[in-house]
Amino acid sequence: MRLKLLRSLLKALLIILINSNLTFYYAQNNKFGIVIHGGAGTILKERMNEEQINLYKAKLKEALKAGYTVLENDGSSMDAIVEAIKILEDSPLFNAGKGAVLTNLGTAELDASIMNGLNLEAGAVAGLKHVKNPITLARTVMENSPHVFLIGEGAEEFAKENNIEMTEQSYFITDERKEQLEKIKQREAEQNKHGTVGAVALDKNGNLAAGTSTGGMMNKKFGRVGDVPVIGAGTYANNNTCAVSATGHGEYFIRLSVARDISDLMEYKNLPLEEAAKEVIMYKLQNLGGTGGIIAIDRNGNITMPFNTPGMYRGYYLRSGKPVIKIFMEE
Amino acid sequence: MRLKLLRSLLKALLIILINSNLTFYYAQNNKFGIVIHGGAGTILKERMNEEQINLYKAKLKEALKAGYTVLENDGSSMDAIVEAIKILEDSPLFNAGKGAVLTNLGTAELDASIMNGLNLEAGAVAGLKHVKNPITLARTVMENSPHVFLIGEGAEEFAKENNIEMTEQSYFITDERKEQLEKIKQREAEQNKHGTVGAVALDKNGNLAAGTSTGGMMNKKFGRVGDVPVIGAGTYANNNTCAVSATGHGEYFIRLSVARDISDLMEYKNLPLEEAAKEVIMYKLQNLGGTGGIIAIDRNGNITMPFNTPGMYRGYYLRSGKPVIKIFMEE
Numbered sequence: 020m021r022l023k024l025l026r027s028l029l030k031a032l033l034i035i036l037i038n039s040n041l042t043f044y045y046a047q048n049n050k051f052g053i054v055i056h057g058g059a060g061t062i063l064k065e066r067m068n069e070e071q072i073n074l075y076k077a078k079l080k081e082a083l084k085a086g087y088t089v090l091e092n093d094g095s096s097m098d099a100i101v102e103a104i105k106i107l108e109d110s111p112l113f114n115a116g117k118g119a120v121l122t123n124l125g126t127a128e129l130d131a132s133i134m135n136g137l138n139l140e141a142g143a144v145a146g147l148k149h150v151k152n153p154i155t156l157a158r159t160v161m162e163n164s165p166h167v168f169l170i171g172e173g174a175e176e177f178a179k180e181n182n183i184e185m186t187e188q189s190y191f192i193t194d195e196r197k198e199q200l201e202k203i204k205q206r207e208a209e210q211n212k213h214g215t216v217g218a219v220a221l222d223k224n225g226n227l228a229a230g231t232s233t234g235g236m237m238n239k240k241f242g243r244v245g246d247v248p249v250i251g252a253g254t255y256a257n258n259n260t261c262a263v264s265a266t267g268h269g270e271y272f273i274r275l276s277v278a279r280d281i282s283d284l285m286e287y288k289n290l291p292l293e294e295a296a297k298e299v300i301m302y303k304l305q306n307l308g309g310t311g312g313i314i315a316i317d318r319n320g321n322i323t324m325p326f327n328t329p330g331m332y333r334g335y336y337l338r339s340g341k342p343v344i345k346i347f348m349e350e
Numbered sequence: 351m352r353l354k355l356l357r358s359l360l361k362a363l364l365i366i367l368i369n370s371n372l373t374f375y376y377a378q379n380n381k382f383g384i385v386i387h388g389g390a391g392t393i394l395k396e397r398m399n400e401e402q403i404n405l406y407k408a409k410l411k412e413a414l415k416a417g418y419t420v421l422e423n424d425g426s427s428m429d430a431i432v433e434a435i436k437i438l439e440d441s442p443l444f445n446a447g448k449g450a451v452l453t454n455l456g457t458a459e460l461d462a463s464i465m466n467g468l469n470l471e472a473g474a475v476a477g478l479k480h481v482k483n484p485i486t487l488a489r490t491v492m493e494n495s496p497h498v499f500l501i502g503e504g505a506e507e508f509a510k511e512n513n514i515e516m517t518e519q520s521y522f523i524t525d526e527r528k529e530q531l532e533k534i535k536q537r538e539a540e541q542n543k544h545g546t547v548g549a550v551a552l553d554k555n556g557n558l559a560a561g562t563s564t565g566g567m568m569n570k571k572f573g574r575v576g577d578v579p580v581i582g583a584g585t586y587a588n589n590n591t592c593a594v595s596a597t598g599h600g601e602y603f604i605r606l607s608v609a610r611d612i613s614d615l616m617e618y619k620n621l622p623l624e625e626a627a628k629e630v631i632m633y634k635l636q637n638l639g640g641t642g643g644i645i646a647i648d649r650n651g652n653i654t655m656p657f658n659t660p661g662m663y664r665g666y667y668l669r670s671g672k673p674v675i676k677i678f679m680e681e
Binding site for chain 2: 139140141143146164165166167169170173174176177240241242243244245249251252255269270274275276279280283284287288307
């Protein structure tokens, strides 16, 4: 009788031990997190005052927290990146949504794309003039249309049919961008080509997602489109490898299929994420004469944020960590 | 004295021998050639009469010969593919240029792209309505602009500034396509999604080039763009690996970065061209539910033309060979 009791006790103890161990193991491996960027370029400490730096850092932190909260509450990586990117689009600080750079004609023309690493579904939009949050339209193209890539007026027609929030052109245009455009036209300022916002995330289910949104290149003409709506160039996600969002001189990123190349170096050459990203940004992009950077997260929750410009607005918030924000090269 | 003469004679003989051998070696290795396609899809022998088959074959042969002549006369692979694609664009038989499929509104909206394997330069255009030969505009974007990708009205403005031949909408629209659109709208005909034309070539200098041109998808709405203007999806060329032009259900080709994937499988996994192409078209594309095919030529002049549809208009013309044209699966 006592022996039986002892056995039961031991059994119960064993079950508790195994369970707690499993929970511990699961918690340890159940990594998740989000990485964001707000553009790379000639961002120099000596040109920014404390107040400006704090404004940027506060907005990046807000976006990181919004995305992280989704992940923490068992939300999907797709929901997390959209929440984060919307906050950056709505801020006039970044070259996406409100505060986008202006075309040669003084208008805003926006591009965005999104990709789901689980099933390789993707959505991309280019040449938008009235869609308040281009990233939500990219997602709607992915989810509610048989297509991947819609451009111009047709894309806006689709937006209206899908009850996407539309806005006036004037909403996007800030006084700062108007002044910048004038200065660039009069060659009083140098062209800073690298504004864009983006996010990548890994959720508790191990699903990766990537999204990118931009106003493109200041003073652009001729319906110029960069790498942002080009799946495989500015945005790529694949659960087998990683999720990538790029920012930089888009033409080079298209020619190099930057985001896809990083994924292929991982999948076909077994490079770790950081090495693959370094190879593409610090070697291939650099050699071709292109500038910019990427953020990426892999299936195991490793992250990397390489760039070959003086600065890149960037940050990450990983499971059981704290939000980390950086702007300049050495920080 | 005699010895000296004998020596001189022997020396001359040796030089002749070495030279002839070098010439032979050079000629043997100085491979060049062109491969073209005119779209993949539900192309069935029982649905075509002899006359139709001959029409298609004659036009494909004309395009092949035009491209081959360029290569034979020491021209570049870039010139060769443009010559070949222009002939297919000008023919009402194929879904590119004249005879493009029609949008839901009954208009023609054209996309094209081009890539130079030597330096990874690229040009892409989408949503054109008045450019007679979209492939020439793609090339002009590559060569005469700092950009890679131009869309819509802006792209046409650039075309005009660069004296690209423009034409009326009515030029593109044929009675056959009008009837097809009506039948598809009334669900009397099935949607055949896979018209496009393309060419890839290797020239005597070992340079690869790829180009693709299309009217997109019949009955398309909302400014839908497929894989054709997406560098890395419908078109890719890299002298280290191969040149690829795709035709098929574009959305799947974008999601899989089809053309770039074939190149990466060669570069990073050392797969031969045929195996790399098979892996992407017969396995990955098939598994995702996509249909279509590609043509490709590698740096050594090997070619492949896999597709997972009943037929694909295709042909090749390689050094010291004859033009070969095929349409159906087994031929």
